[in-house]
Amino acid sequence: MSDLKSIECDLCIIGSGLAGMAAALFAAARGLSVVQMGHTGEIIFASGLLDLLGVHPVSEKRLWSDPWAAIDALVRDIPHHPYARLKKEDIKAAFDEILAFLEETGLTYHRNIDRNTGVLTSLGTVKTTYAVPHTMWKGVRALKEKSDCLIVDIRGLKGFSGRQIVAAFENEWSHLRSARISFPDSDHLNEMYTEHMANALLLPYNREKLAGVVQPLVKESSIVGLPAILGLYQTHEVISHLEELVGIPIFEIPTIPPSVPGLRLKEAFERGLRLKGVQYFSLTRALQVRQTAAGHFETQIGRDVVEHIVDSRGVILASGRFIGGGLHADRTHIRETILDSRGHLINQAGLAIDDAFRPLADSGGPAFESLFAAGSILAHNDWKRVKCGAGLAIATAFGAVNAFVRLCR
Amino acid sequence: MLIIGGGATGTGIARDLALRGVRCILVEQGDINAGTSGANHGLLHSGARYVSSDQGSAIECREEGALLKQMAPQCIDDAGGLFVAVEGDDEKYVAEFPHLCSECGIPVKELDLKEARELEPVLSDKLIAAYAVNDASIDPFKLSLENIAQAQELGCTLLRFTKVIGFEKKNNKIQATHLQDTVTGEKIIIDANQVVNASGAWAGEVAALAGVKIDIICSKGSLLVTHNRITDRVVNRLRASANADILVPGGTVSILGTTSIRIENLNQVYPTVEEVDAMVGEAVKMIPALENARFIRAYAGVRPLVGSRTASDDRNVSRSFALIDHTDDGLENFVSISGGKLTTYRLMAEKTADLVCGHLGVSKPCLTRTEPLPETQPGKWTQPGLAPKLWMQKHEPEDILLCECEMVPKSVVDSIVDAIRKQDGQPDLKAISLRSRIGKGACQGTFCGVRVTAYLFDQGELTFDQCLAGLREFLGKRWHGQYPTLWDKQLVQSELLEALYCGLFGLEL
Ligand SMILES: Cc1cc2nc3c(=O)[nH]c(=O)nc-3n(C[C@H](O)[C@H](O)[C@H](O)COP(=O)(O)OP(=O)(O)OC[C@H]3O[C@@H](n4cnc5c(N)ncnc54)[C@H](O)[C@@H]3O)c2cc1C
Ligand SMILES: Cc1cc2nc3c(=O)[nH]c(=O)nc-3n(C[C@H](O)[C@H](O)[C@H](O)COP(=O)(O)OP(=O)(O)OC[C@H]3O[C@@H](n4cnc5c(N)ncnc54)[C@H](O)[C@@H]3O)c2cc1C
Numbered sequence: 021m022s023d024l025k026s027i028e029c030d031l032c033i034i035g036s037g038l039a040g041m042a043a044a045l046f047a048a049a050r051g052l053s054v055v056q057m058g059h060t061g062e063i064i065f066a067s068g069l070l071d072l073l074g075v076h077p078v079s080e081k082r083l084w085s086d087p088w089a090a091i092d093a094l095v096r097d098i099p100h101h102p103y104a105r106l107k108k109e110d111i112k113a114a115f116d117e118i119l120a121f122l123e124e125t126g127l128t129y130h131r132n133i134d135r136n137t138g139v140l141t142s143l144g145t146v147k148t149t150y151a152v153p154h155t156m157w158k159g160v161r162a163l164k165e166k167s168d169c170l171i172v173d174i175r176g177l178k179g180f181s182g183r184q185i186v187a188a189f190e191n192e193w194s195h196l197r198s199a200r201i202s203f204p205d206s207d208h209l210n211e212m213y214t215e216h217m218a219n220a221l222l223l224p225y226n227r228e229k230l231a232g233v234v235q236p237l238v239k240e241s242s243i244v245g246l247p248a249i250l251g252l253y254q255t256h257e258v259i260s261h262l263e264e265l266v267g268i269p270i271f272e273i274p275t276i277p278p279s280v281p282g283l284r285l286k287e288a289f290e291r292g293l294r295l296k297g298v299q300y301f302s303l304t305r306a307l308q309v310r311q312t313a314a315g316h317f318e319t320q321i322g323r324d325v326v327e328h329i330v331d332s333r334g335v336i337l338a339s340g341r342f343i344g345g346g347l348h349a350d351r352t353h354i355r356e357t358i359l360d361s362r363g364h365l366i367n368q369a370g371l372a373i374d375d376a377f378r379p380l381a382d383s384g385g386p387a388f389e390s391l392f393a394a395g396s397i398l399a400h401n402d403w404k405r406v407k408c409g410a411g412l413a414i415a416t417a418f419g420a421v422n423a424f425v426r427l428c429r
Numbered sequence: 430m431l432i433i434g435g436g437a438t439g440t441g442i443a444r445d446l447a448l449r450g451v452r453c454i455l456v457e458q459g460d461i462n463a464g465t466s467g468a469n470h471g472l473l474h475s476g477a478r479y480v481s482s483d484q485g486s487a488i489e490c491r492e493e494g495a496l497l498k499q500m501a502p503q504c505i506d507d508a509g510g511l512f513v514a515v516e517g518d519d520e521k522y523v524a525e526f527p528h529l530c531s532e533c534g535i536p537v538k539e540l541d542l543k544e545a546r547e548l549e550p551v552l553s554d555k556l557i558a559a560y561a562v563n564d565a566s567i568d569p570f571k572l573s574l575e576n577i578a579q580a581q582e583l584g585c586t587l588l589r590f591t592k593v594i595g596f597e598k599k600n601n602k603i604q605a606t607h608l609q610d611t612v613t614g615e616k617i618i619i620d621a622n623q624v625v626n627a628s629g630a631w632a633g634e635v636a637a638l639a640g641v642k643i644d645i646i647c648s649k650g651s652l653l654v655t656h657n658r659i660t661d662r663v664v665n666r667l668r669a670s671a672n673a674d675i676l677v678p679g680g681t682v683s684i685l686g687t688t689s690i691r692i693e694n695l696n697q698v699y700p701t702v703e704e705v706d707a708m709v710g711e712a713v714k715m716i717p718a719l720e721n722a723r724f725i726r727a728y729a730g731v732r733p734l735v736g737s738r739t740a741s742d743d744r745n746v747s748r749s750f751a752l753i754d755h756t757d758d759g760l761e762n763f764v765s766i767s768g769g770k771l772t773t774y775r776l777m778a779e780k781t782a783d784l785v786c787g788h789l790g791v792s793k794p795c796l797t798r799t800e801p802l803p804e805t806q807p808g809k810w811t812q813p814g815l816a817p818k819l820w821m822q823k824h825e826p827e828d829i830l831l832c833e834c835e836m837v838p839k840s841v842v843d844s845i846v847d848a849i850r851k852q853d854g855q856p857d858l859k860a861i862s863l864r865s866r867i868g869k870g871a872c873q874g875t876f877c878g879v880r881v882t883a884y885l886f887d888q889g890e891l892t893f894d895q896c897l898a899g900l901r902e903f904l905g906k907r908w909h910g911q912y913p914t915l916w917d918k919q920l921v922q923s924e925l926l927e928a929l930y931c932g933l934f935g936l937e938l
Contacts, residue, residue: 065925067933074935081938143879143900143934144893178831179876181883187893200887210827276879276929342921343928349916351706404932 035338039395041289042417057301067274068281072150074407114418144188159271170241176212204229231265334390370399376423392420431621436466439627440576441778447583449793458592468730480529510564510663564663630733632767651700652686656723673708700727726910832877834870
């Protein structure tokens with residue numbers, strides 16, 4: 021192992037889900053040198069919608085239209101929720117910074133700063149979220165105004181039924197219709213996959229064919245909704261081209277995984293972070309982390325065996341929960357998977373942290389001076405029920421990076 | 430004739446009577462096999478399990494098991510079985526076993542330990558004895574669905590989701606039976622000449638509605654389903670019945686069981702974390718590989734044990750059934766049948782039908798000993814591994830898979846929808862999952878739930894409220910089975926399920 025040359029950096033970020041990506045961005049923007057590694061995690065499943073906070077208390081299923089007021093209430097009732105360790109200004113600043121970055125990479129998001137937004141899902145429910153990809157934004161308005169709307173679904177795409185969505189709004193949205201099409205040149209295929217179609221639509225030729233099928237169905241409708249397949253990237257170009265051809269606005273509806281908007285997020289981050297100098301090892305795991313005598317961390321990384329050693333002043337654990345692999349449960353215990361249970365307390369729900377986002381040891385103090393954690397691995401977050409997945413990842417990454425920066429000073 | 434209860438016994442009685450030309454109505458508060466018949470081990474007993482505790486039952490099982498293998502082979506995987514003891518097990522029990530088997534006429538063959546481990550390589554290396562017997566596995570869903578299908582063909586009426594809520598009595602007879610549709614709440618009254626109470630563990634409750642007392646002990650048993658089939662044969666622990674001593678293969682999975690816990694409330698029967706832990710902890714002594722096996726869900730059923738409430742361990746109460754003619758209780762046209770086993774359901778049905786035919790003056794003999802159970806469509810899809818086999822054999826490319834874990838294609842859902850429609854039912858997700866492997870694979874409904882729902886919409890089978898309610902109910906039901914198995918990969922799966930249905934869709938709101 022000693023012949024492996026170590027890579028030196030300020031901060032080593034373990035995980036490339038939303039929390040890891042956000043942390044890498046914040047760190048790079050603050051002038052830190054960053055090495056990051058990870059597999060895919062939840063991000064490729066995720067809908068592309070960025071939640072801030074939608075529901076609290078979970079037991080009452082109370083939906084909030086003002087996410088900031090919801091955060092006040094949540095933090096009052098659940099003082100250990102990770103949001104409690106951040107000022108609201110910081111959470112706002114974190115979102116601003118992320119959305120500006122995504123805009124730069126071509127992935128524009130829209131939101132109402134002080135309000136949650138309702139987005140139509142493929143199940144026919146309305147999902148409460150915060151920041152919405154531009155590809156879905158026009159649908160938000162169509163839903164609110166109950167515009168004359170056509171939902172188009174695709175033969176062979178399982179789990180997406182236009183009729184189902186129409187039925188969901190039977191009594192309240194009379195101008196909602198659905199139609200089924202065959203995706204261009206797919207007659208020989210029986211099953212259609214979102215990624216393949218999104219990829220095909222990168223070619224103008226395929227967009228013309230798709231528009232050719234959709235256009236005659238439009239009739240009196242003033243807007244068209246399609247499953248989220250409108251371009252694997254370059255969505256501005258794909259959608260405006262389609263809109264031009266069809267003649268009316270078009271929006272996307274989030275689907276079950278594999279989710280194209282999730283892939284877009286991942287791709288945008290990877291591309292944008294590379295430009296900012298983040299050194300990223302894909303399909304690579306942190307196999308072991310240990311602290312050196314000098315107070316640095318040595319992280320052994322590789323696919324199966326150690327391929328590199330990262331020598332860093334700080335580490336951020338953004339390794340997710342059970343899906344991401346940051347937590348593992350056997351029949352009797354839940355444990356954190358990289359540092360094991362050595363040194364810090366792991367409660368059932370994830371990592372307990374201090375105000376600087378440092379995992380705690382049994383003693384109650386931080387396990388290491390410069391080991392931080394961010395994202396869904398944190399205890400007490402319950403993102404699936406309170407609807408704060410992306411917000412949690414972004415805000416805690418912001419908190420952790422800033423805490424590290426303060427420590428370095 | 431009114432039959433109460435759509436489990437193996439009730440559907441078996443319906444078929445038996447239909448073959449004798451007796452017109453019946455069968456009522457069931459849930460769907461077919463909503464009770465114990467839908468929550469058991471699926472072991473077609475050779476009888477060997479009972480040779481020491483209850484020889485009568487052992488012999489009954491031997492006879493009925495052999496008969497069913499001939500009459501209903503489509504429901505049975507004649508896998509054979511082993512009885513094995515490991516270090517520390519009661520050697521006296523082991524020594525007596527072959528002798529007791531021959532006393533009951535049950536074929537048994539001693540295996541040398543090496544041979545046993547060649548047959549089933551996952552067996553512990555601490556074996557001290559091994560015997561081969563004629564155990565098999567049986568698909569209880571298919572069995573009941575086939576029984577009721579033939580009965581209906583011969584004129585029997587099936588009312589699912591219809592619950593008996595009271596009786597009117599007059600002149601030592603049940604004059605009318607009051608029922609309620611459990612979905613719509615609508616009430617109906619049936620005037621029947623004879624009433625058969627085949628409501629299994631609920632027999633005491635139903636009899637009480639008629640003012641009659643039956644002594645029933647209810648004992649919950651939990652079972653655990655593995656992701657893969659662990660053994661080819663049924664494997665029994667060679668000792669007096671205790672927790673987790675049987676592993677039964679069923680298609681592509683294996684089922685480990687069971688426990689025995691007395692319960693009072695029949696409507697809250699769920700497996701617990703403690704039971705799952707205890708079972709895995711015990712079963713690894715026989716099959717160490719179970720320690721790291723992936724378990725995909727657990728479920729629990731209730732044994733109706735008819736007898737006195739004094740027995741200390743409920744496994745020792747006779748499993749042989751109780752057929753009660755309530756004439757002695759002052760009701761001439763009311764009969765209860767309870768207890769017994771899945772293995773002996775046919776015999777229970779025969780005896781019950783003989784009794785009520787006596788009351789009716791019908792002299793036609795029972796035909797189920799000689800008439801094979803016909804194979805029909807609707808029962809077919811419950812067997813693990815069958816849908817994929819057929820799908821691959823006659824692969825029609827447009828027949829896409831709606832459930833990828835268990836490989837259930839569109840055409841199977843179509844044929845199930847048809848069958849449900851024929852039974853005047855509503856083909857929703859729950860009814861379809863009962864009749865197929867949908868939701869029973871590794872994803873536990875994460876993807877197939879959404880896909881089948883969307884598909885049913887496309888076919889015009891659902892309204893939106895039915896769709897969401899159906900999904901919630903389906904996932905709720907799956908959840909009871911999932912939560913005691915939440916570790917390792919199943920926990921990851923369950924997190925994904927929650928991320929999708931709650932995190933994205935907000936289905937819980
Ligand atoms: C189906 C689904 C739908 C969703 N919908 C929404 C939504 O509508 N709105 C919303 O806001 N959020 C949604 N999310 C969640 C959200 O997108 C975030 O992914 C989530 O909050 C978790 O982010 P994370 O970065 O903490 O963890 P993850 O995304 O799980 O990332 C963990 C990362 O750590 C890596 N890792 C683990 N162990 C190691 C190791 N040893 N070495 C190196 N790397 C390691 C993994 O490979 C992965 O890259 C959804 C998620 C899912 C699954
Ligand atoms: C854990 C466990 C494992 C088992 N394993 C095996 C095995 O491996 N092999 C074997 O041979 N046997 C086994 N058994 C036993 C076997 O499952 C049962 O003996 C058999 O299924 C009983 O069938 P049944 O039709 O009498 O009762 P049930 O299947 O319980 O049927 C009774 C029906 O009546 C309905 N009902 C109740 N009240 C009303 C009402 N008021 N109105 C309308 N309907 C009503 C119920 O919904 C139910 O569907 C096992 C039992 C358990 C609990």
